[in-house]
Amino acid sequence: MYRYDHYDQAMVDSRVEEFRDQTRRRLEGKLSEDQFKPLRLQNGLYLQLHAYMLRVAIPYGTLSGAQMHALADIAGKYDRGYGHFTTRQNIQYNWIKLEEAPDLLADLARVEMHAIQTSGNCIRNISSDQYAGAIADEIIDPRPYAELLRQWSSFHPEFLALPRKFKIAVIASQTDRAAMKLHDIGIRMVRNDAGEIGAAFYVGGGMGRTPMIAPCIREFVPVDQLITYSEACLRVYNRYGRRDNKYKARIKILVHELGREEYTRQVEEEFAHLLTQGIEPPLAELERIATFFADPPFETGLADDAVRSDPGFALWLDRNTLPHKQPGYAIAVISLKPVGGIPGDASVEQMHLMADLAMRYSFDECRVTHAQNIVLPHVRKADLFAIWQQLEAAGLGAANLDTVEDIIACPGLDYCSLANARSIPVAQKISRRFADTGKTAELGELKLKISGCINACGHHHAGHIGILGVDRKGTENYQLLLGGSEGDDTSLGKITGPGFDEDGIVDAVERATDVYLARRREGERFLDTYRRVGIDAFKEAIYG
Amino acid sequence: MKILTGNDLKSGAVTWWTGYDWSIHVEDAVDVGDEADAIAAREEGARRVNAPYAIDAERDANGGVRPAHIKDRIRALGPTVRPDLTLKPADPEAGNWVI
Numbered sequence: 001m002y003r004y005d006h007y008d009q010a011m012v013d014s015r016v017e018e019f020r021d022q023t024r025r026r027l028e029g030k031l032s033e034d035q036f037k038p039l040r041l042q043n044g045l046y047l048q049l050h051a052y053m054l055r056v057a058i059p060y061g062t063l064s065g066a067q068m069h070a071l072a073d074i075a076g077k078y079d080r081g082y083g084h085f086t087t088r089q090n091i092q093y094n095w096i097k098l099e100e101a102p103d104l105l106a107d108l109a110r111v112e113m114h115a116i117q118t119s120g121n122c123i124r125n126i127s128s129d130q131y132a133g134a135i136a137d138e139i140i141d142p143r144p145y146a147e148l149l150r151q152w153s154s155f156h157p158e159f160l161a162l163p164r165k166f167k168i169a170v171i172a173s174q175t176d177r178a179a180m181k182l183h184d185i186g187i188r189m190v191r192n193d194a195g196e197i198g199a200a201f202y203v204g205g206g207m208g209r210t211p212m213i214a215p216c217i218r219e220f221v222p223v224d225q226l227i228t229y230s231e232a233c234l235r236v237y238n239r240y241g242r243r244d245n246k247y248k249a250r251i252k253i254l255v256h257e258l259g260r261e262e263y264t265r266q267v268e269e270e271f272a273h274l275l276t277q278g279i280e281p282p283l284a285e286l287e288r289i290a291t292f293f294a295d296p297p298f299e300t301g302l303a304d305d306a307v308r309s310d311p312g313f314a315l316w317l318d319r320n321t322l323p324h325k326q327p328g329y330a331i332a333v334i335s336l337k338p339v340g341g342i343p344g345d346a347s348v349e350q351m352h353l354m355a356d357l358a359m360r361y362s363f364d365e366c367r368v369t370h371a372q373n374i375v376l377p378h379v380r381k382a383d384l385f386a387i388w389q390q391l392e393a394a395g396l397g398a399a400n401l402d403t404v405e406d407i408i409a410c411p412g413l414d415y416c417s418l419a420n421a422r423s424i425p426v427a428q429k430i431s432r433r434f435a436d437t438g439k440t441a442e443l444g445e446l447k448l449k450i451s452g453c454i455n456a457c458g459h460h461h462a463g464h465i466g467i468l469g470v471d472r473k474g475t476e477n478y479q480l481l482l483g484g485s486e487g488d489d490t491s492l493g494k495i496t497g498p499g500f501d502e503d504g505i506v507d508a509v510e511r512a513t514d515v516y517l518a519r520r521r522e523g524e525r526f527l528d529t530y531r532r533v534g535i536d537a538f539k540e541a542i543y544g
Numbered sequence: 545m546k547i548l549t550g551n552d553l554k555s556g557a558v559t560w561w562t563g564y565d566w567s568i569h570v571e572d573a574v575d576v577g578d579e580a581d582a583i584a585a586r587e588e589g590a591r592r593v594n595a596p597y598a599i600d601a602e603r604d605a606n607g608g609v610r611p612a613h614i615k616d617r618i619r620a621l622g623p624t625v626r627p628d629l630t631l632k633p634a635d636p637e638a639g640n641w642v643i
């Protein structure tokens with residue numbers, strides 16, 4: 001894992017003290033809310049439905065055991081005993097007191113964490129593949145590149161006041177597990193014919209009210225020009241992105257309005273100029289960073305199978321673990337989606353347990369996934385049973401990864417001041433419905449995603465089944481979308497028709513899955529069947 | 545009726561204007577008529593509230609106050625998905641008031 005050097009630490013520490021002083025001045029009335037709000041937002045502190053809400057950055061979703069323990073301690077000390085892991089691989093606390101926020105940030109800084117650039121029109125936390133460094137299909141570990149981008153984008157003076165927020169994802173395998181093409185910039189590390197490492201750039205993706213899939217604007221940027229090319233992309237956006245209309249301010253609108261060719265032409269022109277400026281950090285820096293992400297000391301000669309005698313364990317093994325690049329090891333995914341539970345929430349005790357498991361069994365590392373689950377990236381197969389038993393005992397043993405129960409849901413109207421409708425109760429009812437009818441396993445891979453408003457924090461456009469909460473004359477109403485995907489075959493879901501109330505949407509989802517069960521061909525997932533038969537068959541069953 | 549709500553500056557807790565102070569209980573809210581802006585400006589200036597705003601509400605049969613919009617009813621009670629964290633953790637029916 002990356003460790004702060006003393007510059008990183010000094011910067012974060014001084015930022016805490018600065019915020020402590022700003023908070024004092026606010027509480028003493030020397031700053032008005034208008035003056036203070038941008039200051040607290042720059043430190044991740046929002047005002048939401050019930051209290052202040054703090055969003056903590058988890059760079060590319062990676063946490064050490066000590067960091068996870070600290071997040072748990074914070075949930076107990078400053079919040080009400082839990083935290084919410086988000087689609088941006090971050091954590092949010094919902095019940096923070098302003099007067100305690102500086103102490104909280106100081107506690108975070110002690111474990112090399114902060115909430116800087118988790119709000120506002122700047123480059124946000126960089127996201128990545130949650131299986132980085134562990135999965136066999138990657139061509140290289142994407143995290144050093146994500147870390148380099150993090151360092152470049154942190155406090156970058158030119159990009160702290162962009163037209164709008166800016167989100168970057170970095171992956172390094174053909175399989176996209178990070179919704180890369182739905183980011184402002186998606187970067188895929190690739191190898192060219194000569195065997196050299198470089199980066200493919202996808203620019204202008206996003207969700208929100210105008211979802212767009214990022215087009216590839218360059219297939220190969222040499223690795224020693226990664227930052228320079230990123231800078232060129234940002235400069236063109238910063239210059240021409242629309243500041244007159246918040247809803248047209250994201251880079252996706254600029255790329256769309258200019259057209260991919262024209263935007264690319266301008267980026268290339270800026271890039272050519274920037275290459276003369278020598279802004280790229282030396283390769284030695286990338287190499288220094290990469291040493292932090294070297295493989296842990298894997299054991300060799302381990303048994304490559306796990307004993308499957310317990311049926312509950314066997315189910316979890318099949319559902320929630322993935323092959324590791326190292327024989328004898330596995331990637332284990334802890335589902336934060338218990339049936340009827342709140343997607344992404346974890347209690348103090350659960351976080352402490354996950355931290356302990358990371359320390360004891362996974363070389364002191366865990367990851368947050370954009371699907372709001374937690375990964376133990378490097379566990380010995382021989383330890384899986386012990387891990388599962390402890391997870392089971394803590395209510396974390398749900399064997400439902402990538403199934404209809406593994407729902408992404410934003411906080412919605414239970415917590416979010418921008419929401420039109422609640423997301424969480426819908427997720428709870430759907431997971432209960434499928435658990436009760438016993439159809440979950442039969443349905444196989446089915447990605448269901450719910451947002452409480454058009455901002456799409458819950459990725460509803462990218463769900464095989466998506467649900468969008470809307471406000472219909474003051475009551476909650478839910479639209480159904482079908483056919484979205486955020487993988488290699490990224491696509492945007494289509495609205496089926498008129499919306500439903502809370503129970504109606506659960507029935508509609510079940511009817512859609514019934515169409516799949518009736519019409520599927522051998523080996524087809526829900527999404528495949530949908531793509532083959534088209535939306536009409538589903539509409540007929542849903543609205544009948 | 546029009547009532548005034550906001551958050552406590554220090555704790556962030558949701559509060560309601562009672563005519564002379566701020567309460568966390570929506571039942572204590574009073575009709576502010578067309579005084580909302582004046583009260584809000586004065587109270588915010590004195591840092592007794594943060595980000596105040598006026599909303600429509602009605603007085604229900606039992607004398608309680610019910611904000612017109614579900615969002616403010618959720619603010620008044622707490623998250624519907626965590627009854628244990630609401631103002632009425634012991635009342636299993638409390639959530640019905642929100643919807």
Ligand code: HEM
Pocket residue numbers: 046048053085086087088092164167206207208209250409410411415416417418455456457458459
């Ligand atoms: C509760 C406080 C939150 C607020 C005020 C908020 C606000 C917003 C807004 C305004 C947008 C639309 C941006 C645009 O289209 O320009 C957005 C997008 C997004 N947010 Fe949130 N959000 C919140 C919570 C979350 C949470 C909890 C997550 C993760 C579960 C999240 C992840 C995202 C993602 C992934 C997008 C869509 C991608 C994009 O358009 O960039 N947000 N959010």
Ligand code: SF4
Pocket residue numbers: 410411412413416417418419420451452453454455456457458
């Ligand atoms: S999608 Fe809407 S309701 Fe959900 S968290 Fe984002 S802003 Fe809030």
